[in-house]
Amino acid sequence: ILNVEQSPQSLHVQEGDSTNFTCSFPSSNFYALHWYRWETAKSPEALFVMTLNGDEKKKGRISATLNTKEGYSYLYIKGSQPEDSATYLCACRGSARQLTFGSGTQLTVLP
Amino acid sequence: DGGITQSPKYLFRKEGQNVTLSCEQNLNHDAMYWYRQDPGQGLRLIYYSQIVNDFQKGDIAEGYSVSREKKESFPLTVTSAQKNPTAFYLCASSIGTGDTGELFFGEGSRLTVL
Numbered sequence: 001i002l003n004v005e006q007s008p009q010s011l012h013v014q015e016g017d018s019t020n021f022t023c024s025f026p027s028s029n030f031y032a033l034h035w036y037r038w039e040t041a042k043s044p045e046a047l048f049v050m051t052l053n054g055d056e057k058k059k060g061r062i063s064a065t066l067n068t069k070e071g072y073s074y075l076y077i078k079g080s081q082p083e084d085s086a087t088y089l090c091a092c093r094g095s096a097r098q099l100t101f102g103s104g105t106q107l108t109v110l111p
Numbered sequence: 112d113g114g115i116t117q118s119p120k121y122l123f124r125k126e127g128q129n130v131t132l133s134c135e136q137n138l139n140h141d142a143m144y145w146y147r148q149d150p151g152q153g154l155r156l157i158y159y160s161q162i163v164n165d166f167q168k169g170d171i172a173e174g175y176s177v178s179r180e181k182k183e184s185f186p187l188t189v190t191s192a193q194k195n196p197t198a199f200y201l202c203a204s205s206i207g208t209g210d211t212g213e214l215f216f217g218e219g220s221r222l223t224v225l
Contacts, residue, residue: 036214036216043216046215100156
């Protein structure tokens, strides 16, 4: 079982602040890295899937980068809004070809 | 609307009873998955199925059973052999099992053993 770690576990930011969090994973036998957003009482939804070292993806105010050589991915949110409040999950696909999830970063954006 | 439907949302069970959680998808996806969430932990894979009439154990399959008789349906039975069944259960599907296939999730079922 892969060791996928996310930090911080939780954070609170003010509306308008930009923020970022980290997902760390084993750099060997890497196949893909997924990010999901999970709002309270809803289903987790995919944000990004990345496979190549140096990949950068963007969706609106949210972007992500991938470094497979050192085994980390960053998720950035620019100008946080209250509707960005959610738990952000990352998941890594390794040689077992199944996704292993981190425990998530819980973001609260204060108005 | 296409999506994944899990039922029931909340379920209470007495110790020693088996219980079945339903998962139905109308996305025409081949692959389906069951995950378990416990506080402070990541989602852990229980079982997955890549095609009808076939399924594989995940990381924590002990005490659980599944079936995949139809493409749309992947029910999970939590048996009395599962020592700590109280948890939140998520069902998911994907087009295939390729590396870039994102998962589509249901809203989950919360099981409490009394």
